[in-house]
Amino acid sequence: MRQAEQDRLKAEIDHYLETSTTTMAEEEYLNPVGVYGDPDFARRERELFRAVPVVIAHESKIPNPGDFVTHDQSGVPVLVVRQEDGCVRAFFNLCRHRGAKLALEDEGCARRFTCIYHAWSFKPDGSLAGIPNDDGFRGVDRSAYGLTELPCEVRHGMVWVVLTPGASIDVAAHLGAELDDELTSFGLAGYQVERETEIAEQANWKLLVDGFLETYHLRFLHSDTVGPFIRSNCGPFKQFGLHGRMVIVRSRYDSEKSVGDRFLRDVGAVYQIFPNTVLVWQSTHFERWAMFPDGDDPGRCKGYTSILAPQGQESDTRLWDTNWKILLDTVQQEDWPVARATQAGLFAGAQDTFVFGRNEPGLQHFHKTVQRLADETPVAISAR
Numbered sequence: 495m496r497q498a499e500q501d502r503l504k505a506e507i508d509h510y511l512e513t514s515t516t517t518m519a520e521e522e523y524l525n526p527v528g529v530y531g532d533p534d535f536a537r538r539e540r541e542l543f544r545a546v547p548v549v550i551a552h553e554s555k556i557p558n559p560g561d562f563v564t565h566d567q568s569g570v571p572v573l574v575v576r577q578e579d580g581c582v583r584a585f586f587n588l589c590r591h592r593g594a595k596l597a598l599e600d601e602g603c604a605r606r607f608t609c610i611y612h613a614w615s616f617k618p619d620g621s622l623a624g625i626p627n628d629d630g631f632r633g634v635d636r637s638a639y640g641l642t643e644l645p646c647e648v649r650h651g652m653v654w655v656v657l658t659p660g661a662s663i664d665v666a667a668h669l670g671a672e673l674d675d676e677l678t679s680f681g682l683a684g685y686q687v688e689r690e691t692e693i694a695e696q697a698n699w700k701l702l703v704d705g706f707l708e709t710y711h712l713r714f715l716h717s718d719t720v721g722p723f724i725r726s727n728c729g730p731f732k733q734f735g736l737h738g739r740m741v742i743v744r745s746r747y748d749s750e751k752s753v754g755d756r757f758l759r760d761v762g763a764v765y766q767i768f769p770n771t772v773l774v775w776q777s778t779h780f781e782r783w784a785m786f787p788d789g790d791d792p793g794r795c796k797g798y799t800s801i802l803a804p805q806g807q808e809s810d811t812r813l814w815d816t817n818w819k820i821l822l823d824t825v826q827q828e829d830w831p832v833a834r835a836t837q838a839g840l841f842a843g844a845q846d847t848f849v850f851g852r853n854e855p856g857l858q859h860f861h862k863t864v865q866r867l868a869d870e871t872p873v874a875i876s877a878r
């Protein structure tokens with residue numbers, strides 16, 4: 495975070511602490527509960543997910559030519575491969591013969607990808623390398639049967655893909671100049687995956703995101719875990735176009751002492767990157783979260799969470815073990831049971847809306863943005 499923004503934020507935090515308040519939206523917002531369970535809304539969201547860049551991997555996992563990762567959580571099978579020239583390309587992970595899934599491993603290194611069904615093989619650049627018994631395919635133009643490529647870009651160390659062939663991709667434009675610059679200031683391109691696990695929950699993907707977007711619940715739900723270490727109901731919030739950033743103020747924050755290098759250690763920052771990435775600055779590292787709708791069931795989601803640590807920093811296994819345990823204990827054992835129960839409760843039809851307080855501006859911004867863009871055509875969104 496640039497110094498000028500740190501200075502501005504510090505004044506804002508000090509004011510909130512003095513006056514026991516936080517960033518307030520203009521008014522409360524009534525969010526329709528249908529966004530968590532309505533099949534038609536879920537269908538429009540799935541189109542939205544295929545129209546904007548989404549993060550599907552971290553480039554540190556594929557440092558060398560031929561290194562690959564596969565990704566299924568979005569519902570679109572994707573193969574991401576490091577190329578000979580160092581760039582990263584993405585393809586549908588589907589064989590061009592009759593559509594079998596091509597690479598079956600989560601990650602690896604390959605000079606050829608060979609389909610298990612009839613052994614058609616493909617090079618890391620996606621081109622078709624071989625067809626067994628090819629006299630049965632004399633009329634096939636091999637150059638037209640490479641893997642179908644997806645628009646892909648590496649930025650801030652993350653691999654972004656638009657899940658629609660032929661679409662344009664411009665991650666910097668998607669983020670906007672201000673947020674792009676702020677992520678650059680953290681040197682995120684120099685981070686690596688330290689821990690990672692998959693997520694599968696019986697809750698709408700947005701219920702999981704919601705848990706990151708306000709500090710109102712901390713001293714209640716997390717009273718025995720992170721609650722004592724973070725100030726509840728103090729979360730300076732700022733919009734960055736489609737995206738948002740909520741700052742977390744640690745209990746150790748001191749208006750006089752939290753200056754210079756200490757400022758960014760005494761605060762955290764939750765970057766909500768539209769649509770489904772949550773990046774959390776945790777003073778020494780980042781957490782990266784991604785939640786995708788699971789198939790056509792709005793009541794389930796899939797995704798992953800990772801700890802990203804600065805590369806070259808001596809790897810302190812105990813430190814990462816401790817951070818990982820805190821993260822999993824807090825989110826999996828406290829936040830997500832609430833999300834699951836909320837999702838289950840939707841069937842009761844008890845209410846048409848949930849109320850987002852003035853003190854929950856991040857939630858308001860996230861939901862209003864999802865609803866606005868889900869109402870637009872994918873074509874209009876990708877042209878933005």
Ligand code: FES
Pocket residue numbers: 589590591592593594609610611612613614
């Ligand atoms: S489906 Fe892959 S080789 Fe036949």
Ligand SMILES: [Fe+2]
Pocket residue numbers: 705706711715716829
């Ligand atoms: Fe929480």
